[in-house]
Amino acid sequence: MTRAPQRLPSQFLGLALPLLLAACASPFHGYGVQPGTAREAVLARMGQPTRSVRLASGERLQYSLQPFGQYAWMVDLDPSGRVIRSRQVLNANDFDRIQPGWTRDDVEREFGPPAMVDRVASWNGPIMTYRWNDGSDMFYFVYLDGQNVVRRAHPGMEFHNAPDRD
Known part of the structure; x- marks a missing residue:
């Protein structure tokens, strides 16, 4: 017995077409x-x-x-x-250009918006965090003071599913 080919539901085609078009223009x-x-x-x-x-x-x-x-x-x-x-631009050479005295606007002009902006009790200002890859998953932290001026910046490892340390 030969089966007739099944048709894709029209809802699927309605979702697939925009996704295919979006894939054509991509960062x-x-x-x-x-x-x-x-x-x-x-x-x-x-x-x-x-x-x-x-x-x-x-x-x-x-x-x-x-x-x-x-x-x-x-x-x-x-x-x-x-x-x-x-x-x-999310690489070690470009991140090395960030210097104390840059402003938040300078950083965002050179690197775009950060992945996140956090605050911690031990620092009196926002900390901009960028995700990047240097052979490993990394973060790049940019510490701003209360006037949004860079005071320090450095890389750090991003750990996924790190085991608990007992």
């Missing part, structure tokens, strides 16, 4: 965006940015996968809307 396509690429082509390739930031030299499109992802691409555009450079 994961941030690698290899060439200098000179038009802003419209970047948006078609990567989708809407997490945030757009004005720069003295033009505009920065930020594509951040925070709070749960470990990557953030910065696509810098000149005043005519053409790519100057595109790079993934």
Whole structure:
């Protein structure tokens, strides 16, 4: 006995189509965006940015996968809307650029929004935390004072399902 092919429910197709279209424009396509690429082509390739930031030299499109992802691409555009450079910034070399005296705005301009902002009793100000990967799952902590000025910053390990220590 031959069975007729089963059809997918229309509800499934209604959900699948937007997901397929969203997969076409993705921040994961941030690698290899060439200098000179038009802003419209970047948006078609990567989708809407997490945030757009004005720069003295033009505009920065930020594509951040925070709070749960470990990557953030910065696509810098000149005043005519053409790519100057595109790079993934959540890495040790870029984090090393953070210096005491930077402001929260400086950090967010360079790295995008953090995964989280916390407070602890032993520090009198917010602590910005970025997730990233350096061969291991990592955090990068940026300690701000009460005026949102960076006072210190450092990496730390992110442990998943760490065993209890008895």
